[in-house]
Amino acid sequence: MSKKRLTNMTPDELAKETSEFDREFVADTFGKTDEELRPAPSAVETQKPSISYWRYFLSIEGDLEKTTRYVEPVPANYGTYSIEFARILISAGSEVDVVSKALCRKLDPDKWKNAKGNIDAYRRVISRPYRIYDKKVTIPRNRLSFAPWDEWRREANPGWWRAYNEVKHDRQKNYRMANFQNALFSVAGLFILVLYYYHPQKVGKPWPALLGLPDQPLDKYHGAGYKLPVNKMS
Numbered sequence: 001m002s003k004k005r006l007t008n009m010t011p012d013e014l015a016k017e018t019s020e021f022d023r024e025f026v027a028d029t030f031g032k033t034d035e036e037l038r039p040a041p042s043a044v045e046t047q048k049p050s051i052s053y054w055r056y057f058l059s060i061e062g063d064l065e066k067t068t069r070y071v072e073p074v075p076a077n078y079g080t081y082s083i084e085f086a087r088i089l090i091s092a093g094s095e096v097d098v099v100s101k102a103l104c105r106k107l108d109p110d111k112w113k114n115a116k117g118n119i120d121a122y123r124r125v126i127s128r129p130y131r132i133y134d135k136k137v138t139i140p141r142n143r144l145s146f147a148p149w150d151e152w153r154r155e156a157n158p159g160w161w162r163a164y165n166e167v168k169h170d171r172q173k174n175y176r177m178a179n180f181q182n183a184l185f186s187v188a189g190l191f192i193l194v195l196y197y198y199h200p201q202k203v204g205k206p207w208p209a210l211l212g213l214p215d216q217p218l219d220k221y222h223g224a225g226y227k228l229p230v231n232k233m234s
Contacts, residue, residue, distance in 0.1 A: 053099050054203050057187075057194045060091050064187050065210035071180055073139050073210070078181035086167055086178030092186035093164030096193060100126065103197045119157050127152055130196050130230050137188040140212045148189035160185035187211070199230075 067084055071077050100122040105112040107125055117125075126132055133153040138145045151158045163182040166174040191211055195203065 051203060053194050053197055056095060057190050058206060058208065060088060060095065060190065061187050061208045061211060064088050064183060068210065073142050073144065073184065079179050081176050081179040085180055085183040086171060088183040089164055089178055089186050090168055092190050093161065096186065096190050099190065099193050099197055103193065106197065119161060123152050132192060132196060135192050136214050137191055138212045138214055139210060145214060148185045148192060158185065158189060160189065
């Protein structure tokens with residue numbers, strides 16, 4: 001690259017066109033540092049948060065959706081249990097613990113910076129600003145609707161959470177608790193929790209394969225229009 005051409009280029013053009021070797025030459029010639037020659041990150045790049053929790057949830061939810069080829073997602077099949085439902089239940093329950101802790105740190109960073117909480121502690125922190133117990137999840141194709149965190153309104157923990165712990169600690173004894181209902185509700189509970197973690201940012205694409213929300217029109221099945229119940233203090 002000629003010095004004459006370099007002289008006629010703007011710093012942004014230099015940053016885009018020159019190699020690492022050329023940048024060193026430009027810095028020596030024109031007195032600009034390598035950092036000054038690099039293009040500034042766009043607003044999207046600097047403001048867009050990680051969506052790793054969303055992607056992990058989609059992975060688990062995708063596994064649940066695959067089971068509906070064999071077990072129709074209706075209440076009549078809630079008691080069906082299997083090793084696959086056990087795996088999904090444990091995966092979802094474990095991630096609920098991870099995301100709950102992350103959400104608590106987001107809501108109260110000073111107190112939760114190094115804290116090791118449990119589900120009761122998570123409930124007290126999360127329920128203060130967010131009415132997570134009011135949010136329902138649907139299976140649109142079956143017209144099924146339920147609130148996976150409903151027990152939190154009574155300061156109790158969901159049955160699927162208890163099942164997760166029972167199956168995790170003694171799978172042989174509690175194998176029947178690894179059923180479709182507990183797998184479904186645990187994944188739905190994770191769904192709602194992740195949405196609150198990203199609140200007020202909206203997530204959407206890709207959207208879950210099986211689960212939906214009551215306030216989401218089926219003709220716009222991408223999640224853009226959902227609402228989350230919150231308390232006034234939030």
